[in-house]
Amino acid sequence: MSAMGMMAQSAGECWLRAMFPLLACAALPWADAVEAAANGSISYVREVAPILQRHCNGCHHPGKQKGDVDLTSVRAMARAGRHGIPVVAGKPAESVMLLEVKGSEPAMPKEGGRLSEAQVAVLERWIREGALDDTPPPPGPPTEPPGYEAPPVLGAMDWSPDGRWLAVAGRGEVLVMDAVRMIRLHRLLGAPRKIEALRFSPDGKSLAVAGGEPGVRGIYQRWLVDGWARETHAEVGHDVLMALDWHPDGKRVATGSPDRMVRVLSATDGTVRVAGQVHADWVLGVAWVDDGRRLVSGGRDRSLRLLDGGTLRLLDVVNREGEPVVRLARRPVSEQVAFAGAESRARLYQAFVRPSASDPGQDPNHVREFDAWPGGATALAFSPDGQWIATAGAPSGVSVQRVEGGGRVARMEGHGGVVFGLAFDAKGERLATAGIEGRLRVYSLPSGVLLTNWVPVEVGR
Numbered sequence: 001m002s003a004m005g006m007m008a009q010s011a012g013e014c015w016l017r018a019m020f021p022l023l024a025c026a027a028l029p030w031a032d033a034v035e036a037a038a039n040g041s042i043s044y045v046r047e048v049a050p051i052l053q054r055h056c057n058g059c060h061h062p063g064k065q066k067g068d069v070d071l072t073s074v075r076a077m078a079r080a081g082r083h084g085i086p087v088v089a090g091k092p093a094e095s096v097m098l099l100e101v102k103g104s105e106p107a108m109p110k111e112g113g114r115l116s117e118a119q120v121a122v123l124e125r126w127i128r129e130g131a132l133d134d135t136p137p138p139p140g141p142p143t144e145p146p147g148y149e150a151p152p153v154l155g156a157m158d159w160s161p162d163g164r165w166l167a168v169a170g171r172g173e174v175l176v177m178d179a180v181r182m183i184r185l186h187r188l189l190g191a192p193r194k195i196e197a198l199r200f201s202p203d204g205k206s207l208a209v210a211g212g213e214p215g216v217r218g219i220y221q222r223w224l225v226d227g228w229a230r231e232t233h234a235e236v237g238h239d240v241l242m243a244l245d246w247h248p249d250g251k252r253v254a255t256g257s258p259d260r261m262v263r264v265l266s267a268t269d270g271t272v273r274v275a276g277q278v279h280a281d282w283v284l285g286v287a288w289v290d291d292g293r294r295l296v297s298g299g300r301d302r303s304l305r306l307l308d309g310g311t312l313r314l315l316d317v318v319n320r321e322g323e324p325v326v327r328l329a330r331r332p333v334s335e336q337v338a339f340a341g342a343e344s345r346a347r348l349y350q351a352f353v354r355p356s357a358s359d360p361g362q363d364p365n366h367v368r369e370f371d372a373w374p375g376g377a378t379a380l381a382f383s384p385d386g387q388w389i390a391t392a393g394a395p396s397g398v399s400v401q402r403v404e405g406g407g408r409v410a411r412m413e414g415h416g417g418v419v420f421g422l423a424f425d426a427k428g429e430r431l432a433t434a435g436i437e438g439r440l441r442v443y444s445l446p447s448g449v450l451l452t453n454w455v456p457v458e459v460g461r
């Protein structure tokens with residue numbers, strides 16, 4: 001019997017159901033487990049998970065499943081590994097996980113000291129009691145907007161393709177501006193607490209939001225522009241999604257995250273279609289190229305990689321590794337990508353690979369570099385026609401340059417701190433900026449004249 005089946009069977013009087021009549025049935029096994037733990041049984045969350053986190057999960061997590069074993073959740077432990085099922089609820093003698101840690105010369109942990117007798121006893125008793133899962137379900141969407149004691153750091157933002165909406169990431173919410181009147185019209189509550197990327201779909205009908213909780217879960221959401229309802233909420237992996245790009249067909253999105261993975265998700269329901277650990281460090285940028293047939297990814301390992309869009313197979317390394325890639329964008333109407341480098345500036349590359357790219361010392365796909373920043377580049381965006389690029393950098397400032405030739409269009413100073421978000425409007429006549437100072441600024445282009453400058457939330461309540 002599966003762990004879930006076991007848990008359902010052990011359902012007694014459920015006090016939680018009495019307290020919360022609307023509690024979904026799916027949450028009831030959890031409620032039973034909480035109740036059981038309160039009655040003196042072993043708690044997975046308080047007693048079992050800490051042992052596994054400390055001694056086992058380093059080699060047995062979703063991104064690194066040694067022996068095909070993932071020990072980071074009760075559900076995963078009930079799935080068969082290479083040589084049997086790690087945890088068979090109610091049956092310690094059949095649970096491979098227990099057999100591996102017992103005896104005079106335990107096979108696990110593979111490295112580090114063995115588990116103490118008391119720890120083994122906890123695992124054994126927990127399995128015998130039914131391997132109950134008292135992990136709390138993730139919190140549901142809040143109904144109250146978050147309160148802000150100071151202007152929040154604003155980051156990711158995007159302007160809708162029709163120019164009507166400007167979406168800006170707040171803390172656990174997305175602020176949607178009417179971009180004509182420049183007033184806040186909607187607050188999308190229940191967005192990830194940490195939002196790293198916001199992108200309108202190519203048809204402008206959906207807004208994709210990517211983020212999550214560090215080391216806990218990645219979150220992908222899709223909101224419908226018509227009515228601003230949340231249509232999709234999916235948990236993806238165990239770390240924050242740092243980058244997102246829509247496939248031109250509008251049916252898929254690519255994501256990047258600190259677990260070094262690039263994933264392609266179904267845009268509709270967020271399920272992972274293909275995933276690959278293609279970098280040696282955090283993946284902070286993804287961009288579809290070649291009409292969606294290929295994907296460029298970039299990360300802290302300083303490399304831009306060209307991947308097959310269907311399989312994520314590595315086709316080639318695009319750049320000579322220079323500086324960590326913190327943001328990446330495709331130049332519209334071209335086969336070029338630009339990245340913001342953590343140490344100096346944004347650089348433009350061809351996204352197809354010239355033969356000598358892998359020769360040391362050569363950088364044949366490099367096209368151009370843009371204004372340097374003393375503390376490194378922090379954000380970049382292309383105008384929709386691909387003619388201009390805006391870059392921001394530390395300690396502060398924003399620059400707009402012509403992509404061809406690199407000539408300066410405008411330079412904006414006076415931001416109170418680093419800028420993390422940049423977005424051009426649909427015609428390339430306005431540029432929105434946001435960052436540490438918590439203010440949303442909109443500049444006219446090419447003049448660089450400041451049109452509006454305000455904190456888009458109420459502060460101090």
Ligand code: HEC
Pocket residue numbers: 052055056057058059060066067069081082083086096097100101107108109110111112115
């Ligand atoms: C340093 C890495 C490492 C650590 C730490 C580690 N394991 Fe493993 N584990 C492995 C490898 C590698 C395998 C694959 C089989 C092998 O090579 O022995 C494996 C296999 C397993 C299997 C499957 C058994 C099989 O025969 O395939 C189980 C169950 C398991 N480990 C449980 C644990 C438990 C429980 C802990 C913590 C007490 C733990 N592991 C800690 C590396 C590790």
